[in-house]
Amino acid sequence: MLNVRAAFGRAYPRAIGAIREPSWTFFDVLLPLLGIAAYIYYYRALGADPAFEGFVVLGGAMTAFWLNVLWGMAAQLYWEKETGNLQLFLVTPMSRMALLAGMALGGMFAAGIRALSTLLLGILLFNVNMVVVDPLLLVAVFMVTLIAIYGMGMMFASLFMLYGRDAWNISNLLQEPIYLVSGFYFPVKALGPWVSLIAAVIPITLGLDAMRQELFGPVANGLMPVVWELTILVVLAVAFLVMARWSLEYMEGLGRKEGRLTLRWQ
Amino acid sequence: MPPAVEVTALSRVFVGKSPVVALDNVDLDVEEGELFGLLGPNGAGKTTLIKILSTLLLPSKGSAKVLGYDVAKETSKIRPLINMVSGGEISGYGLLTVRENLWMFSQFYGIPGKVANERIDALLHAFGLEDKADVKVRTISTGQRQRMNIIRGFVTDPRLIFLDEPTLGLDVQTSRAIRDYIRTWVRSQEGRTLLLTTHYMREAEELCDRVAIIDRGTILACDSPEGLKRRMNRASTFVLDTTHFDSSVISNIAGVKGVSAEAMKEGLRIKLVVEDESAISDIISSVGASGGKVLGLNKSEPTLEDVFIKLVGRGLE
Numbered sequence: 001m002l003n004v005r006a007a008f009g010r011a012y013p014r015a016i017g018a019i020r021e022p023s024w025t026f027f028d029v030l031l032p033l034l035g036i037a038a039y040i041y042y043y044r045a046l047g048a049d050p051a052f053e054g055f056v057v058l059g060g061a062m063t064a065f066w067l068n069v070l071w072g073m074a075a076q077l078y079w080e081k082e083t084g085n086l087q088l089f090l091v092t093p094m095s096r097m098a099l100l101a102g103m104a105l106g107g108m109f110a111a112g113i114r115a116l117s118t119l120l121l122g123i124l125l126f127n128v129n130m131v132v133v134d135p136l137l138l139v140a141v142f143m144v145t146l147i148a149i150y151g152m153g154m155m156f157a158s159l160f161m162l163y164g165r166d167a168w169n170i171s172n173l174l175q176e177p178i179y180l181v182s183g184f185y186f187p188v189k190a191l192g193p194w195v196s197l198i199a200a201v202i203p204i205t206l207g208l209d210a211m212r213q214e215l216f217g218p219v220a221n222g223l224m225p226v227v228w229e230l231t232i233l234v235v236l237a238v239a240f241l242v243m244a245r246w247s248l249e250y251m252e253g254l255g256r257k258e259g260r261l262t263l264r265w266q
Numbered sequence: 267m268p269p270a271v272e273v274t275a276l277s278r279v280f281v282g283k284s285p286v287v288a289l290d291n292v293d294l295d296v297e298e299g300e301l302f303g304l305l306g307p308n309g310a311g312k313t314t315l316i317k318i319l320s321t322l323l324l325p326s327k328g329s330a331k332v333l334g335y336d337v338a339k340e341t342s343k344i345r346p347l348i349n350m351v352s353g354g355e356i357s358g359y360g361l362l363t364v365r366e367n368l369w370m371f372s373q374f375y376g377i378p379g380k381v382a383n384e385r386i387d388a389l390l391h392a393f394g395l396e397d398k399a400d401v402k403v404r405t406i407s408t409g410q411r412q413r414m415n416i417i418r419g420f421v422t423d424p425r426l427i428f429l430d431e432p433t434l435g436l437d438v439q440t441s442r443a444i445r446d447y448i449r450t451w452v453r454s455q456e457g458r459t460l461l462l463t464t465h466y467m468r469e470a471e472e473l474c475d476r477v478a479i480i481d482r483g484t485i486l487a488c489d490s491p492e493g494l495k496r497r498m499n500r501a502s503t504f505v506l507d508t509t510h511f512d513s514s515v516i517s518n519i520a521g522v523k524g525v526s527a528e529a530m531k532e533g534l535r536i537k538l539v540v541e542d543e544s545a546i547s548d549i550i551s552s553v554g555a556s557g558g559k560v561l562g563l564n565k566s567e568p569t570l571e572d573v574f575i576k577l578v579g580r581g582l583e
Contacts, residue, residue, distance in 0.1 A: 002376030009373025013359045020361055084355050091320045092374035093345040256324045259280055262317065
């Protein structure tokens with residue numbers, strides 16, 4: 001019960017933070033729309049299949065989760081250390097995974113609002129047509145994708161905790177190139193089989209590919225059958241969660257040994 | 267019953283380009299139910315010791331036990347029983363209200379919501395913060411924030427609480443409120459222990475059952491404030507008011523055990539600990555010889571500050 005309460009407690013400020021400030025409507029609703037609008041007009045100018053506009057809306061919605069994983073999840077323990085919260089979290093009896101799970105749940109809620117608004121407004125404003133082939137499979141892919149990418153974020157969080165600014169570069173490295181190799185706005189198969197298979201280690205790649213197939217059918221030019229992709233995503237989700245737990249334990253031990261869990265002045 | 271804190275030959279070295287010995291072979295016991303103070307200047311090793319005892323840092327050598335459990339190996343048994351508050355900390359999130367922040371931290375200890383809310387209400391009342399309960403933390407003053415931090419420490423009802431410079435930079439009224447609560451909390455239930463670090467002499471003297479004086483990672487003395495004062499033995503303490511001059515010359519005079527000079531509006535106020543009162547005439551001569559002028563000289567009763575000056579050879583500031 002302790003860890004359930006702890007996870008809920010840590011999720012609370014994230015969930016509340018997402019809706020307490022009026023500025024969220026501008027940053028989380030309007031700005032992402034501008035981002036996807038640019039890609040949609042490229043495709044329209046090129047006379048591409050209208051499904052590509054749907055790819056962009058879907059990719060724009062999932063971008064909310066990916067950015068949240070990189071900057072809100074992976075980088076969060078670094079910020080907590082900078083503000084002095086980390087040491088207060090670490091002297092408590094809660095499991096470190098409960099702390100990360102709380103961050104993830106709160107982050108999913110906050111990013112979910114942004115993703116949903118991007119998806120709905122994108123569909124309405126750009127007349128995007130989506131046909132759900134198998135709703136259950138789509139929900140399963142979406143949920144497992146979220147668990148896998150947040151598991152990846154949890155793993156990175158422990159690196160950030162100790163390596164701070166150095167690990168910052170990892171997030172930068174993962175942001176723009178992954179927009180390309182994960183096929184946020186186009187079928188990833190276009191990159192060729194080898195690049196797309198290597199990119200499949202990043203769960204968002206397979207998640208997007210599977211969701212595109214479920215929503216847009218054959219025009220999505222899928223990398224592999226959706227069920228295969230779901231299976232790999234399940235494996236990745238479990239692997240990232242296990243690695244996150246191990247990595248956080250190791251990093252906490254190292255931090256206690258080297259005196260790097262707190263800032264020097266704290 | 268084991269001591270609340272049992273530290274044996276504890277050392278901590280921060281390895282780097284130039285290694286820093288933060289704690290050097292420290293031995294210390296704090297009994298359950300005790301209000302214990304660690305008194306020392308900045309960089310003395312107080313916070314390092316607190317970090318080790320609160321399981322945030324591992325010792326380099328030696329051992330430390332908290333409530334009978336080893337800080338290196340039994341962290342999961344220690345953490346539910348302790349809490350820690352640091353002076354000037356910026357805990358929690360500015361966009362949450364005071365009450366929400368306190369509730370969030372209570373959840374990290376698994377306290378049921380109803381119990382947590384009852385405790386929060388009682389503590390907000392005790393610290394006069396009820397009217398700020400539903401105000402965002404980023405809008406409250408430093409003193410109010412520190413009162414919230416202190417409440418965060420007590421809301422989990424710990425058996426042992428570490429307060430690291432809890433009144434740092436606070437106004438007199440807020441500091442007094444915190445000290446009053448600390449005293450009441452320790453005495454109101456058997457087995458509650460509080461370990462306080464401070465560099466405010468009066469705070470240590472007023473609050474603590476026992477005080478350890480720490481400097482450069484070493485415990486120089488550990489006793490009750492009265493016991494420490496008795497250690498002054500034959501030493502006498504004087505307050506010397508002078509015009510401005512280089513007071514460092516006084517330290518070299520035979521019989522002088524400690525000197526602490528504070529700049530005042532019209533000159534210097536120098537606290538002197540001398541083993542032999544005959545040194546006073548040499549001191550007065552040296553003031554004149556260094557271009558200063560004696561404005562006043564008074565013999566004073568020994569205080570904890572005098573003990574500190576005698577042991578360390580200088581004042582805290």
